Amino acid sequence: VYIDRLLYKGTLLSQRYISPNLRKDLHETQIKTVELTAEVWRKRLFDISWFMRALNEYIARAANKEDDSTGHFWEGRFKSQALLDESALAACMAYVDLNPVRAKMAKTPETSDHTSIKYRINAAKVGKTPKRLMPFVGNPRQKMPHGLPFTLPDYLQLVDITSRYIHPNKRGKVEHNLPTILERLNIEHEHWLTLTTQFETCFKQAAGKVIHLEQYAHNQHQQRVQGRQSAMRLLG
Structure with missing residues (x-):
């Protein structure tokens, strides 16, 4: 109830509930109604769809007021996908880190504002590991520490080579060996480019082999395996 009051006005009943003077006059059924409503609000606190809805409404109102216009701020709904293995994780990370390059907002990954790869590079230049990002811990092995199952040099090389293929001014192929991470994940070159430029359209609710x-x-009690064809074609 109190969180709802901070973000929204709440209902007339919830406003009376949080007021010590007004709450004592509420009937037992009214109090029960507020408590049931609070359960719904608590679930919204960890509901991604509700968070994005609230965020979109706030940004849309501000943007529309600034531009003197109406309508949605984002073109479509967001997508929430589960990344089930290292292959999907690497592809999604590169896909997101290369968004500014694809949008022609940056010439290189290391100059792309608001990306994790730029944040990692800047930290690495001074010999540090970003505190707000999951660390790279190297190749999968026994007694694996908590972190991303790659090395930072491998990932940087991977993103750099991928960016050369999708950069609008570099349509030719780079004539050198594929990065170690691709060989380790057993993803073919053409399939990798598909993943890192069309990741959101390749899979539905989850991505992986x-x-x-x-x-x-099986865990989600789904009768159909969504994304099977994409997984077989792109991830082997």
């Missing part, structure tokens, strides 16, 4: 998609569908 077929075996992981099947396990995900």
Whole structure:
């Protein structure tokens, strides 16, 4: 109830509920109604869809007021996808880090504002690891520490080579070996480019190899394994 009051006005009943003077006059059924409503509000606190709805409304109101216009701020709904293995994780990370390059807002990944790769590079230049980002801990092994199962040099090389293929002014192919991470994940070159330029359209609710998609569908009690064809074609 109190969180709702901070973000929204709440209902007339909830406003009376949080007021010590007015609450004592509420009937038992009214108090029960507020408590049931509070349960709904608590669930919204960890609901991504509700968070994005609230965020979109706030930004849209501000943007429309500034531009003297109306309508939605974002073109479409957001997508929430589960990343089930290292292949999907690497592809999604590169996809997001290269968004500014694809949008022609930056010439290189290291000059892309508001990206994790730029943040990691700036920290690495002074010999530090970003505190707000999950660290790279190297190749998968026994007694694996908590972190991303790659090395930072491998990931930087991966993103750099990928960016050369999708950069609008560099249409030719780079004639050198594929990065170590691609060989380790056993993803073919053409398939990797598809993943890192069309990641959101390749998968639905979850992304990963077929075996992981099947396990995900089983855990979610889904009769169909969504994304099976994309997984077989792109991730092997």
